Amino acid sequence: MAKQYEFKAPVLPYILVLPQMVIVFIFFFWPAAQAVLQSFYLQDPFGGKMIFVGFQNYSKLLVDPDYWQSFSVSTAFALCITISAMTIALFLAIQANKKIRFASFYKTMLVWPYAVSTLVAGVIWLFLFNPNVGVIAYVLKHTFHVDWQYLLHFDQAFFLLTMAASWKQLAYNFVFFLAGLQSVPATLIEAAAIDGAGATKRFWKIIFPLLSPTTFYLLVMNLVYGFFETFPIVHSITQGAPGKSTGILVYKVWRDGVINLDLGSSAAQSVILMLMVIILTIFQFRFIERRVTY
Amino acid sequence: MTAQQRIDRAAHRAKAIRRLFPHVMLWIGIAIIVFPIYFIFSASSHTSAEIQAAPMPLGIGPHLIENYRQALFEGTKNMGTPVLVMMKNSLIMALGISVGKIVVSLLAAFAIVFFNFPLRNFCFWSIFITLMLPVEVRIMPTYKVISDLGMLNSYAGLILPMIVSATAVFLFRQFFMSIPREIAEASQIDGATPMQFFRHILTPMTRTPIAAMFVIQFIYGWNQYLWPLLITTKPEFYTLLIGINRMMSGADVQIEWQIAMATTLLAMLPPVVVVVVMQKQFIAGMTETEK
Numbered sequence: 001m002a003k004q005y006e007f008k009a010p011v012l013p014y015i016l017v018l019p020q021m022v023i024v025f026i027f028f029f030w031p032a033a034q035a036v037l038q039s040f041y042l043q044d045p046f047g048g049k050m051i052f053v054g055f056q057n058y059s060k061l062l063v064d065p066d067y068w069q070s071f072s073v074s075t076a077f078a079l080c081i082t083i084s085a086m087t088i089a090l091f092l093a094i095q096a097n098k099k100i101r102f103a104s105f106y107k108t109m110l111v112w113p114y115a116v117s118t119l120v121a122g123v124i125w126l127f128l129f130n131p132n133v134g135v136i137a138y139v140l141k142h143t144f145h146v147d148w149q150y151l152l153h154f155d156q157a158f159f160l161l162t163m164a165a166s167w168k169q170l171a172y173n174f175v176f177f178l179a180g181l182q183s184v185p186a187t188l189i190e191a192a193a194i195d196g197a198g199a200t201k202r203f204w205k206i207i208f209p210l211l212s213p214t215t216f217y218l219l220v221m222n223l224v225y226g227f228f229e230t231f232p233i234v235h236s237i238t239q240g241a242p243g244k245s246t247g248i249l250v251y252k253v254w255r256d257g258v259i260n261l262d263l264g265s266s267a268a269q270s271v272i273l274m275l276m277v278i279i280l281t282i283f284q285f286r287f288i289e290r291r292v293t294y
Numbered sequence: 295m296t297a298q299q300r301i302d303r304a305a306h307r308a309k310a311i312r313r314l315f316p317h318v319m320l321w322i323g324i325a326i327i328v329f330p331i332y333f334i335f336s337a338s339s340h341t342s343a344e345i346q347a348a349p350m351p352l353g354i355g356p357h358l359i360e361n362y363r364q365a366l367f368e369g370t371k372n373m374g375t376p377v378l379v380m381m382k383n384s385l386i387m388a389l390g391i392s393v394g395k396i397v398v399s400l401l402a403a404f405a406i407v408f409f410n411f412p413l414r415n416f417c418f419w420s421i422f423i424t425l426m427l428p429v430e431v432r433i434m435p436t437y438k439v440i441s442d443l444g445m446l447n448s449y450a451g452l453i454l455p456m457i458v459s460a461t462a463v464f465l466f467r468q469f470f471m472s473i474p475r476e477i478a479e480a481s482q483i484d485g486a487t488p489m490q491f492f493r494h495i496l497t498p499m500t501r502t503p504i505a506a507m508f509v510i511q512f513i514y515g516w517n518q519y520l521w522p523l524l525i526t527t528k529p530e531f532y533t534l535l536i537g538i539n540r541m542m543s544g545a546d547v548q549i550e551w552q553i554a555m556a557t558t559l560l561a562m563l564p565p566v567v568v569v570v571v572m573q574k575q576f577i578a579g580m581t582e583t584e585k
Contacts (some may be wrong), residue, residue, distance in 0.1 A: 115562070115569040125330065128330055206399070236539060253433055
């Protein structure tokens with residue numbers, strides 16, 4: 001880039017980046033720094049008196065069974081969403097990528113739900129599975145005699161949340177898998193077919209390895225989604241019930257901060273979440289860099 | 295029937311199955327997507343009593359227009375803000391975020407690619423780091439900043455913290471770097487200022503990535519939930535998604551499901567229309583930015 005032509009202006013570039021930088025500092029760096037700072041203090045919610053407590057907010061979290069419970073349910077949740085959304089989307093993308101009639105109709109029909117918000121996904125499944133009015137809940141109760149009360153049974157709540165969250169994420173995965181499949185050179189597959197490789201073998205030996213950058217990218221994105229972006233689903237469907245058992249980490253930060261006004265603990269939890277995002281992001285970029293030379 | 299005929303027939307059948315298989319699977323996929331939405335639509339055409347009496351009728355009832363009229367102009371008993379008001383708020387927020395992001399990111403990417411200034415790398419990395427700080431992980435402190443700035447219950451509060459986008463800056467940067475620099479040089483020789491180059495040459499060339507970004511960011515903005523939930527307490531600033539949440543709070547018997555479901559469908563409509571209409575730009579934008 002050094003030898004490229006560049007405009008010469010001493011002040012103009014600063015004016016150009018100014019809006020972005022102002023927002024970055026006020027709304028990103030400043031709050032992030034505040035979160036770090038706050039996590040070392042105890043603050044009473046009314047007087048605003050701050051007492052320095054060192055790592056106490058963190059150490060309290062680390063011995064809090066509630067926190068570990070939240071951590072493990074978030075992990076299980078993120079993993080279940082990732083696996084189910086990716087598997088189904090990959091399968092559908094393979095079908096839609098075949099040379100069949102109506103292919104573009106199918107693609108549109110499977111792509112548009114990308115626009116459906118996470119909250120709407122939550123509300124839709126909440127309505128279908130509501131024990132009192134839900135159509136599916138009715139069938140479960142009266143046809144299959146299931147004791148369907150997801151606010152009382154953890155496994156039911158977890159299943160419902162996972163289904164709503166995966167359903168919403170199908171389209172996203174579908175778009176990327178389809179793009180990935182379309183970039184696999186047809187000649188390669190034909191050559192393999194001529195050499196006698198069956199469809200299954202062609203998939204596992206050629207298509208799947210070539211798809212691995214997409215798969216890896218989606219793996220990270222789905223985990224990020226499962227961990228951090230599913231707040232609306234939990235907030236609308238279970239609100240952490242039964243008990244606090246489905247209160248995923250982001251939900252817990254929100255509840256401890258906004259509802260319980262335990263600012264120190266909420267800040268410490270935020271900092272831990274930040275570290276998680278940072279690790280995931282670095283992981284992803286490391287891999288992408290390596291992929292370039294692949 | 296000869297053996298040969300039998301083999302032919304079996305082969306024929308196998309081929310037919312192989313041909314049908316993807317269609318059947320794709321239809322199942324579409325059913326999984328569409329079937330829940332059908333029930334939402336069906337619910338929005340019944341009365342509250344019909345839904346509460348479970349199971350609700352599965353067809354389309356006669357109260358469709360009445361329910362949508364109530365949703366659009368009146369709201370529910372427990373949430374008196376009409377959908378039209380909330381739709382306006384959602385639209386302002388979504389357009390503010392998408393247009394704001396595009397403008398701010400275009401300017402920043404222009405500076406980073408076309409100028410050499412001492413803090414260039416610093417700016418680039420600062421923007422990069424925002425990728426690692428989603429709202430979800432800095433809920434309370436960001437709330438405090440907004441409240442200190444007096445931006446609770448305001449459009450500025452809804453929009454400003456959302457208009458930083460590392461993704462958009464990356465996309466525009468990548469695109470700008472692929473443009474031959476001779477064009478910039480020639481514009482200078484012809485006496486154009488850098489800003490004239492930006493406005494009359496660079497921005498028109500960037501049409502396609504801008505369109506792609508618009509689709510993605512419009513949907514992103516429209517579907518924001520946690521942020522408006524935190525900073526809007528006055529009903530006149532509720533966005534549609536917050537409104538849906540408010541309609542659904544309270545005991546099951548008090549919920550006017552038919553109105554809530556009508557609102558849910560109305561909340562889905564604008565972003566879905568944007569995706570369907572601009573599908574090509576949207577897919578290109580998604581798969582290019584994110585890698």
